[in-house]
Amino acid sequence: MAGERAAEVVGGLGGLHNVRAIVGGERSPAEVTDAAARAATTYVVHDGDPLGEVGDAWVGFFDGTAPVGALEVAVEAAVGALRAERVVLPDYYLVLDPDGLPPTRRHWWMGVLAGAAPTRVVPAPASAGPVRDALRDLSAGRWWPDDVEGWLRGLPRQVPDRVGLPGA
Template sequence: MVVLTGADAEGILSRLDGLANVRAAAVKDGDAARELVAQSHGAYVVHDADPLADVADAWTGFFDRQDTPGTLEVAVESALAGLRRGLVQLPDYYVVLEPESLPETRKHWWLGVLAGVSPSRVIPAKASAGAVAEVLSRLPSGRWWPDPPDEWLRGLGRAVPDRVGVPGSV
C-alpha cells in the first residue's frame, strides 16, 4: 500500500489507476482505504488516506506554535488507538509530491521525522503521473516502521525541525 500525498495527489491518482498492477483512488479516510485494499488484486494499491495526517498537522502546528498545548499528544494517542484497533494501518510507502514546495516545518515532517524513522519508506517525487509510475517501478526495500509505533510517535514532541536526523538529537 502506498499513500500519495502533496500537490495534485487526487489528480495523479486518477491517472495511475489504469496502469498494470496498480489500483489507485482518492479515498480520504481509513474505511475507504481498507475497502480499496481489500478489493484490490494489483501489486500496488495507491491512495491518499494518510493514517498520520492528524499527527502531521499537530506536529507542524506544535512547532509552528499554532496549536494549543496537548494537541499533538491527543493526535498521537488517537493514531495509536486506530492502529491498535486496525482502523488504520501504516502504508508500505509514502510518496511525497514536490516536497521542496512544502512549508519548511511540513517538509521536515516528511523528509526529517518520517524518513528518519524508516528511511526507505518515504520517497519524494515530481507531481506527475509519469514520475509516480517510475517511483512505483523501483520502490526500495528497507526496514519497516518500528513496531510497536508507540515510542517514536510519543517522542514526536522532541523531534525538532532542523534537528531531526542530526547526530545526538532525539
Template sequence: MPRPNSTVVIVAGADAGKVAARLDGLANVRAAAGQDDDSARELVAQSHAAYVVHDADPLSGVATAWAGFFDRTDTPGTLEVAVETTLAGLRRGTVQLPDYYVVLDPESLPETEKHWWLGVLAGVSPSRVIPAKPSAGAVADVLSRLPSGRWWPDPPDEWLRGLGRAIPDRVGVPGA
C-alpha cells in the first residue's frame, strides 16, 4: 500500500471518537470516528485533505496485549500473537502506522496504558506521540503545530518483538 497523500493522525484516549468527529469541519481536515480498520484505511486512501484524523488505532491489539502482559491479565503468548499479526499486516499493507498519535489527557489513563503511550511509543519515535487536552480545540491546535522528526523505525520488527522487555515503569529510563 503506498503512503497516503495526507498526514494521518490517530486520536487516542478517553472520548477519542467524540473529539475526532468534531474535527471534520476544519479546513484541510477529514475526520471520522468509530471506524473499523478497513473503513479507516479507505478514508485515508481516498482523502485529499492535508490531515486525516480518526480513532482506529492500528496498534490497539498490540497495546492491549502489552498492557495485559505486564498487568498479568492476558494468557501467555497473547502479546507475541498480537505482534506477529500486526507485523504480517504491515508487510501486506493492510496495517499502516499513522504519522502521529495525539493522546488525550494521558495522565488520566491507567498506569500501564500511560506507559504504552508516553514510554513505549514515545520512546520509539518521540515526535510522533503528542499529549493533548481532551477537546477538539486542543487537537486542532496540535494539528497546527505538528513537529517534524524521525519516522517509526523501519522495519518495525525489532521494536515490536522487543515489547516483552519494555517494562512499563522503566521504558525510557537511561540504563534501564
C-alpha cells in the first residue's frame, strides 16, 4: 500500500479474515519483505515499498530536487536487493488517493509503475472500507516486466506526462 495514510489504512485492515497487516514503521523494505514471507495467511498487506527509494529519486530527478546521480544509485541499490532476494516486487500496489498527489509523484505511480504492470497498480481511497473492497476485486494480469533490471535502468527515460503514450 502506498500513500500518505498507508500506515493508518494498513493498520485498519488487521481484523480481516486471512489477512496479515504489517505496518512498516521503522522497518526497512527488506525487513517488511521478511515479515511478509513468514506470514501464515493467504494475504499480506503492508506499507513497505521495495521501490520507494527509486520512486523518490525518480521524482527528484524530474522535479530537479535530487542530486545528480541519485536516481542511478537508487536503481542499482534496488537491482542489488532484488537480485539478492532481500526484497521482492509486490503482487499489487494499492495507491491511496492518487489524485491528491503532487503531479510528478502521481506520474510515478499511475504512469511509470502502472505502465509496467497495468493491473498491478490500483488506485483506492485512503480508508479501510474502500481498500477492503479493492482487495476483494483485485484481478490477475501481466506481472512486472520480464527484464526488471532493464526496466529499472531505463527509468531516466520515463518522462512524466509522456509515460505510456505511443512513441514515448
